[in-house]
Amino acid sequence: MTELSPILKQATPVTVDHGAGCYLYGTDGRRYLDFTAGIGVTSTGHCHPKVVAAAQAQVASLIHGQYTTVLHRPLLELTERLGAVLPDGLDALFFANSGSEAVEAALRLARQATGRPNVVVFHGGFHGRTVAAATMTTSGTRFSAGFSPLMSGVHVAPFPTAYRYGWSEREATAFALRELDYLFATLTSPAETAAFIVEPVLGEGGYVPGSTEFFHGLRERADRHGILLVFDEIQTGFGRTGKFFGHQHFGVRPDVITIAKGLASGFPLSGIAASRELMSRAWPGSQGGTYGGNAVACAAAIATLDVIESEGLVDNAAARGEQLLRGLRDSAVKAIGDVRGLGLLAGAEFTTATGEPDPATAAAAQRAAVDKGLLLLTCGAHMNVVRMIPPLIVTDTQIEDALAIWSEVLAEL
Numbered sequence: 001m002t003e004l005s006p007i008l009k010q011a012t013p014v015t016v017d018h019g020a021g022c023y024l025y026g027t028d029g030r031r032y033l034d035f036t037a038g039i040g041v042t043s044t045g046h047c048h049p050k051v052v053a054a055a056q057a058q059v060a061s062l063i064h065g066q067y068t069t070v071l072h073r074p075l076l077e078l079t080e081r082l083g084a085v086l087p088d089g090l091d092a093l094f095f096a097n098s099g100s101e102a103v104e105a106a107l108r109l110a111r112q113a114t115g116r117p118n119v120v121v122f123h124g125g126f127h128g129r130t131v132a133a134a135t136m137t138t139s140g141t142r143f144s145a146g147f148s149p150l151m152s153g154v155h156v157a158p159f160p161t162a163y164r165y166g167w168s169e170r171e172a173t174a175f176a177l178r179e180l181d182y183l184f185a186t187l188t189s190p191a192e193t194a195a196f197i198v199e200p201v202l203g204e205g206g207y208v209p210g211s212t213e214f215f216h217g218l219r220e221r222a223d224r225h226g227i228l229l230v231f232d233e234i235q236t237g238f239g240r241t242g243k244f245f246g247h248q249h250f251g252v253r254p255d256v257i258t259i260a261k262g263l264a265s266g267f268p269l270s271g272i273a274a275s276r277e278l279m280s281r282a283w284p285g286s287q288g289g290t291y292g293g294n295a296v297a298c299a300a301a302i303a304t305l306d307v308i309e310s311e312g313l314v315d316n317a318a319a320r321g322e323q324l325l326r327g328l329r330d331s332a333v334k335a336i337g338d339v340r341g342l343g344l345l346a347g348a349e350f351t352t353a354t355g356e357p358d359p360a361t362a363a364a365a366q367r368a369a370v371d372k373g374l375l376l377l378t379c380g381a382h383m384n385v386v387r388m389i390p391p392l393i394v395t396d397t398q399i400e401d402a403l404a405i406w407s408e409v410l411a412e413l
Contacts, residue, residue: 011036011366011377011378012370012375013370014026014030014032014370014375015027015028018046018047019034019042019045019046019047020045020046020047021045021046021048021391021393022034022045022046022390022391022393022394022395022398023046024046024375030373031373032370032373032374032375033373033374033375033398033401033402033405034046034375034390034391035374035375035376035388035389035390035402036375036376036377036389037389037390037391038266039235039261039377039389040203040235040240040261040262040345040389041261041262041265041266042265042266042391043238043239043240043261043262043263043265043304043308043313043391043392044265044304044307044308044313044391044392044393045391045392045393046266046391048265048303048304048307048393050303050306050307051265051300051303051304051307053303054299054300054302054303055267055296055299055300055303057299058074058295058296058298058299058300059296061295062074062295063294063295063296064291064294064295064296065295066290066291067095067292067293068288072295072298074295074296074298074299074302075095075293075295075298077298077302078298078301078302078305079093081302081305082273082305085244085305086257086273087245087247087248087253087254087257087273088253089253089275090254090256090257090273090274090275091275091276092273092274092275092276092278092279092280093271093272093273094271094272094279094287094292095269095270095271095292095293095298096270096271096272096289096292097268097269097270097289097291097292097294098128098260098268098270099127099128099133099234099258099260099261099270100127100128100129100130100133101128101130101270101289101292102234102258102259102260102270102271102272103127103128103132103133103136103197103232103234103258104128104130104132104133105258105271105272105287106195106197106230106256106258106272107119107132107136107195107197108282108286108287109256109272109274109278109279109281109282109286110194110195110197110228110230110256111194111195112281112282112283112286113194113228113278113281113282114194114195114226114227114228116191116192116193116194117152117153117192117194118153118154118155118188118192118193118194119136119153119154119155119193119194119195119196119197120155120156120157120180120183120188120193120195120196120197120227121136121137121138121154121155121156121157121196121197121198122138122156122157122158122159122176122196122197122198122199123138123156123157123158123159123161123205124138124139124159124161124202124205124206124208124381125137125138125139125159125197125198125199125202125205125232126139126143126199126202126203126204126205127197127232129143131147131150131151132151134150135150135151135154136154136197137204138156138205139202139203139204139205139206139379139380139381140204140380140381140383143204155183155187155188155193157176157179157180157183158175158176158179158180159176159198159202159205159208159210159214160172160173160175160176160210160211160214161202161205161206161208163208163337163338163340163349169211170213172211173211173213173214173217176214176217177213177214177217180217180218180221181221190221190224190225190226190227191225193225193227194227194228195227195228195229195230195255195256196218196221196222196227196228196229196230197230197232198210198215198218198229198230198231198232199231199232199235199236199246200215200231200233200236200241200245200246200247200249200250200342201235201236201241201246201341201342201345203234203235203236203345203379204379204380205379205380205381206347206349206379206380206381206385207340207341207345207346207347207379207385207387208340208347209249209340209341209342210250211250212249212250212251212252215247215250215252216250216251216252218252219252219253222255228255228256228278229252229253229254229255229256230254230255230256230257230258231245231246231247231254231256231257231258232257232258233245233246233247233257233258233259234258234259234260234261234270235261235345236342236345237257237259237260237261237262237263238259238261238262238263238304238308239262239308239313239314239317239343239392240261240262240317240343240344240345240389240392241317241321241342241343241344241345242314242315242317242318242319242321242342242343242344243314243318243343244314245257246342249342255274255275255278256272256273256274256278257272257273258270258271258272259271259272259273262304262392263301263304264297264298264300264301264304265300265301265303265304265307266300267294267296267297267300267301268291268294268297269293269294269297269298269300269301271292308392311393313392313393314392316392316393316394317343317344317392318343319396320344320390320394320395320396320399321341321342321343321344321345321346323396323399323400324341324344324346324388324390324399324402324403325339325340325341325346327399327400327403327406328346328348328388328403328406331403331406331407331410332348332410333410333413334353335350335351335358335361335410335413336348336349336350336351336410337349337350337351337355338351341388344388344389344390344392344394345387345389346387346388346389347379347380347385347386347387347388348385348386348387349362349380349384349385350362350365350384350385350386351384357380357381357382357384358384359378359382359383359384361384361413362378362383362384362385362386363378363383364413365386365409365410365413366378366386368409368412368413369386369405369406369409372405372408372409373405374402374405374406376388377389388402390402
């Protein structure tokens, strides 16, 4: 009998029958409070009526119109609508399907626009599983091991992960910027560096927010040396952090952003945004793809933007995120070394009595939560961080329900 690849490891034993809002309903008849949101994808919850209606209507009109062959109205409308929420000056878009594709498109643009071969990424970052994206990923060797040689021209600098270093945020930031300057002196000349590619909050790396001083330091060095600053907003975009894009917490201007996940409420859609001038420096023929800008996905994205705006989901993410982080900190036990996050990206890091990573206890907590009806995931280099990523529509009552289950889990560990 044909089956899924045995290498695909399921985080939960749940087989879903249907979903609605913040809940998934299993074929076993159980209801689960979903604090995974498809790894941050179902921003408007499962099967939001407005998104469903938009997709259904579009399926009956046009399912696929390959967008370098023909244009279609959902694509053009989405492009215009994104102009209202994108950072100032980022007025040109290229659409693809996955986050990895978007990251590789940003890399290609950076190298072609600058004529430089190298990029700098930051320790703990996740950018995807395709060869170039996996080369730039340092959140865990599982994403890049076993299919070397990887892409050349990638250099890794520290991210200001204060808890891991045992320092204050200021000390970790000073160290990270100092080491970046040392990297310029020893590994890649600024004149050969095309871009910095960085997440505003490390995702798979353990839900670690950056700092204002760190990102301003990147911007200053980028301006000084003609390097492009690329923010990977694939997990942090579209309200997830309590602002529309994660980098907006830090008051820093990007040259390029990558987008995906929460853009289309579960339909495959990704892209990059840059200035028209910068995008025009890409080589002719270097951007394209069969399914990018799919009509149904674009219609769902338009509806997603409508829901985010009309239901005040960015503000809700900020308020519910504060509630969630406060509750996680209040309920933390000795096994939890750190609680951190930004908006509705929250992580609890499990450590041993001597401060070492404790993936076994994190996994046990995640499994126990699932057994009690709360779906969670783990992340981090050692998979010792339990993360909570509810849909942006989550209510204060649902946050309290999740925290109550989490408190039960911790009491039973």
